[in-house]
Structure formats: C-alpha cells, structure tokens
Amino acid sequence: MSLDNTLHPAKSGREELVPSRYAVRIGEIDVLVISDGVLPLPTAMLGHNAKPADRAAWLGDMFLPQDAFDWALNVVVVRSGDQTILIDAGLGLDPDLNLPRAGQLIRRLEAVGIDLGSVTDVVLTHMHMDHVGGLLVDGVKERLRPDLRIHVAAAEVKFWEEPDFSHVSMPPGFPDALRAAAKKFRKEYESHLRLFDDEYKVAPGVVVSRTGGHTPGHSVVRVASGKDRLMFAGDAVFAVGFEHPDWFNGFEHDPEEAARVRVRLLRELAETGELLVATHMPFPSVGHVAVDGDAFRWVPVFWDY
Numbered sequence: 217m218s219l220d221n222t223l224h225p226a227k228s229g230r231e232e233l234v235p236s237r238y239a240v241r242i243g244e245i246d247v248l249v250i251s252d253g254v255l256p257l258p259t260a261m262l263g264h265n266a267k268p269a270d271r272a273a274w275l276g277d278m279f280l281p282q283d284a285f286d287w288a289l290n291v292v293v294v295r296s297g298d299q300t301i302l303i304d305a306g307l308g309l310d311p312d313l314n315l316p317r318a319g320q321l322i323r324r325l326e327a328v329g330i331d332l333g334s335v336t337d338v339v340l341t342h343m344h345m346d347h348v349g350g351l352l353v354d355g356v357k358e359r360l361r362p363d364l365r366i367h368v369a370a371a372e373v374k375f376w377e378e379p380d381f382s383h384v385s386m387p388p389g390f391p392d393a394l395r396a397a398a399k400k401f402r403k404e405y406e407s408h409l410r411l412f413d414d415e416y417k418v419a420p421g422v423v424v425s426r427t428g429g430h431t432p433g434h435s436v437v438r439v440a441s442g443k444d445r446l447m448f449a450g451d452a453v454f455a456v457g458f459e460h461p462d463w464f465n466g467f468e469h470d471p472e473e474a475a476r477v478r479v480r481l482l483r484e485l486a487e488t489g490e491l492l493v494a495t496h497m498p499f500p501s502v503g504h505v506a507v508d509g510d511a512f513r514w515v516p517v518f519w520d521y
C-alpha cells in the first residue's frame with residue numbers, strides 16, 4: 217500500500233484503453249468526474265428487501281450477471297474561482313480488502329495534472345470507506361496542504377462514534393472494515409474537519425446539503441453557475457434506484473429514510489432537468505432523470521468532445 221505503486225503503475229507506457237475521466241462545464245465552474253475503479257459486490261445488496269425473483273429479473277433485463285457485479289466508484293473534482301474541491305476520495309488501497317481494481321484515484325488525479333497539493337477543499341458525502349479511503353493511502357496526507365479544509369456533516373462524524381449497523385445488509389467483514397476506516401479517517405484528519413449542520417457553501421456555486429438516509433450525515437453537493445446545474449448525489453441514488461427507488465441498498469443505515477431521500481432527489485432532478493452524477497452509477501455517470509410512470513428513468517448524456 218505505497219503511494220509509489222499507485223502513482224507509477226503504468227511505467228510500461230501502456231495507455232488505459234477505457235477512459236477514466238470526463239469533464240463537464242457548469243457555467244463558470246469546471247467539473248471533472250474521475251473513476252476510482254470498480255468494486256465487485258454480491259447482487260443481493262442491490263435490494264435486500266426485494267424478492268429474489270424480482271432482483272433476478274432486473275439483472276436479466278440489464279444483461280448483468282446474477283451473482284455479483286461491479287459497482288462504479290466515481291469521484292468528482294470541482295474548480296470554482298481559486299478553489300479546487302475534491303468531492304469524496306474513493307476506496308483507497310487497503311490490501312486486506314483485496315479489491316485491486318479500485319483505489320485508482322490518486323494516480324488518475326496525477327494523470328490529469330491535478331496535484332494533491334492544489335486541493336483546497338475536500339467535501340465528503342459520508343464517511344464510508346469507499347468515500348474516504350483515498351485519503352488514507354500511505355503518503356497522501358503528507359502531500360495535501362496543511363490548511364486543507366474537509367467539509368462533512370456534523371451528524372456524520374457523530375454517527376461514527378457509535379455507528380448502528382442493525383439495518384444494513386453487507387457481506388461479512390464489511391462492517392468492521394467500515395468502522396475501522398471511519399475511525400482512522402477521523403484520527404488522521406480531525407484538525408482539518410469543518411463541520412456543518414444542514415448546508416454549507418463551499419465555494420461560489422458549490423453548496424453541500426445534508427440529506428441523511430444512507431447515513432445520518434449523508435450529503436449531496438449542488439453545483440450551479442449561470443443557467444447550468446449539476447448534483448453530485450453520492451450514495452443517495454444507485455443504478456437500480458430509478459426503476460426501483462424503494463429497494464433497500466445493503467449499505468444504507470436507515471433504508472426507509474434513504475428510499476424517501478432517493479425519491480425526493482429524483483423528483484427534484486426530473487423537475488429541474490439538471491445533471492446528475494452519483495458515486496456508484498456507471499462511469500462517467502453524467503445524465504438526466506426523467507419520470508417514467510410511477511418510477512424514474514436514467515438518461516445518460518451524449519458524450520461531448
């Protein structure tokens with residue numbers, strides 16, 4: 217788990233054949249979606265309150281395998297004025313997890329010329345390890361600015377003091393790994409934390425708002441400039457959540473509230489027509505939301521070159 221390996225793995229000179237970054241301009245603000253890689257997980261986690269036959273039908277309709285499939289891990293970099301804001305930090309490289317296709321963020325930031333030392337702010341949608349892990353990779357903290365601000369909801373930090381896992385449905389080992397990552401994150405970055413209650417303006421046109429649900433402090437980030445709007449919804453929306461917004465995701469600590477939050481946000485997105493990006497939607501996860509009967513439909517953008 218050394219930074220050297222993550223920074224220079226492609227010394228063979230072989231270019232990645234699948235793109236891992238996608239740029240969007242929101243008025244005066246630059247938004248860059250970067251893939252941290254993928255995370256294979258059992259498909260039951262898609263909707264642990266759904267009938268197995270219904271899950272199987274959805275997977276079949278999507279041409280996805282029945283047992284496990286790869287969740288995307290999207291991270292966003294926002295540049296507004298003189299601030300460079302990293303929204304979430306990917307999974308990192310914990311060797312105990314044996315998830316070698318994730319944890320690509322640091323080297324991909326470097327590949328697009330974003331130096332860790334140029335990041336002025338980090339916004340965390342929540343403190344699950346697939347959102348804070350990149351900050352825990354050896355050597356990363358030393359390369360971040362000493363005055364780096366990390367914005368996270370106060371309710372999130374409080375939740376992880378005594379986290380409730382009684383409503384989740386995760387593979388064995390995950391609760392302990394999540395607890396450990398959140399604890400380590402807080403210990404390492406306590407002095408950088410800038411807590412907010414419900415909403416905080418991180419930069420001109422960049423506002424983080426607490427939604428709760430997925431975790432008590434789960435938050436989304438809204439980017440707005442001129443007529444353009446984009447929402448980074450973190451883990452409020454998953455690929456299955458358009459057709460089945462009421463399916464409980466295995467990582468949701470309060471799944472009923474998470475489903476309410478999902479429906480509220482999807483309605484808002486369908487109404488405003490703004491762009492949506494979410495952590496676990498297939499890369500680059502840039503698209504619109506439409507209403508489809510009593511559910512929703514995901515409409516990916518046509519790539520803009």
Ligand SMILES: [Zn+2]
Nearest residue numbers: 344346451495
């Ligand atoms: Zn996540």
